[in-house]
Amino acid sequence: MKRMIAMGAVATALFGSVGLAIPAVASAQSMSPAVSCTTWTDTAGPGHAGRYHAKCAGKNVYVQATIRCSDGSTQTSAWRWEYAKAECPYGQAYRSGSYRTRA
Structure with a gap:
């Protein structure tokens, strides 16, 4: 007992x-309040896969990028200092992307 x-x-x-x-x-x-970062996409991934970039130069934040792909998958990058990139699987096109920041 x-x-x-x-x-x-x-x-x-x-x-x-x-x-x-x-x-x-x-x-x-x-998450850091309303940090504005520069974003862009390209098709320079493997098999012309879509990529989503978020660059927060000089903002002193970590950034994490997320991409949604044509096959329905979602890929998220690691937390990185002021720049992050998320990439679709081989040959998959980009559908949308987003990013988050933290101090």
Whole structure:
């Protein structure tokens, strides 16, 4: 019985800690307010695949690009400093694109 109570206390402590940590993580990844970046598309990917570029030079933000492709897929880049590119799979055309920024 003592062991079950102790395990319950440990679980409460762990879940309580996780619950408190989640808002801190979310706030660390908050999106920057209305950073205007230069965007363009091209077909220089493999097999003339569509690509979406977002350049935020001098804005001091990380940027992540997302492209939606003609095959229905969505590709998202990694977070990169001031420039990001997302690319469709081989031979797929670009349909639309977007970007997000964070400080």
